[in-house]
Amino acid sequence: MKKIPLIFVLCGLFNSQTSVAASCSQANLTRCLDSVCAINVSSNPAARCQYCGTSSAGTPPTKTGLKSLSIGQSAKYTLSEKELEDAPTDPGKRYEWATKECIKKIEGCTPEDVSDTYDKLIEQSCKAAGISSKMTESLASSKKTVNESSCSSDINTCIVNEKRCGSDFAACEDDENFNKFFSECSVEATGCDSYLSAIRNDLIASRDAAIKNADTLLQNIVTAYQSAREKKLSDAQTSCKDNKAREDCVETVCERNMPNKCAIGYETEKSAAIQMCKFYELACDRLK
DSSP: OOOOOHHHHHHHHHHHHHHHSOOOOHHHHHHHHHHHHOTTTTTOTTHHHHHHTOGGGOOOOOSOSHHHHTTTSOGGGSOOTTGGGGSOSSHHHHHHHHHHHHHHHSTTOOHHHHHHHHHHHHHHHHHHTTOOSOHHHHHHHHHSOOOHHHHHHHHHHHHTSTTTTOTTOGGGSSHHHHHHHHHHHHHHSTTOGGGHHHHHHHHHHHHHHHHHHHHHHHHHHHHHHHHHHHHHHHHHHHHHGGGHHHHHHHHHHHHHHOTTTTOTTOHHHHHHHHHHTHHHHHHHHHHO
């Protein structure tokens, strides 16, 4: 059997490990992102901010000079003019689109690499454009991982805002208002288009349940008050039977207010107590 020199074995192991875990090339990643976000950057320092930062920086110039941007650069690391036809014009959505396209093109890169490599370049561009908005917050929002759970959470938070449906959906009981607010919230939720139908169905179910529960709660309150009134009426009618309520009143007045407790021989005290409790007779007459 032929012996393989140890050095070749080690080299083979080294090559197999490096091929598995390819690192992200920041230079190539920047080239790719620049082909989307830095069009005409040499003559327009605000380009990165306008294309992939914030609309507050103004509308970027017409896409001219794109070919010159790629001169001397490998198409392997840049997006072509044809590919850019699919790029959104909204800065936040464009940056999100650029992130997806460039991590597909540049091996080993992730959205985090994009943030680490390019966010600071956009911030510098925005400073050049005189923009003092919260770029860090804006960029973080555009880089946020989008999935059904995050979309559902964002849209739900938007819908139950007190300026829209409210937490109890009271302002969205009719479909017209619900549809209007859901449409507004859907526009704000970037990258959630494929989940909208399922999220809308869930929200409608939540709305219907909330409204039904509110109606049930209201009915329970009405029923409770009605039962309480009926019990009071029943108790009052029982108290009026054989003048029981008046006699109980007279007994209490004699015990607490009369010096001689309306004892025999002190009929004037008993008569005064009866007059003080006369209102029970009047009340009971109305209940008959």
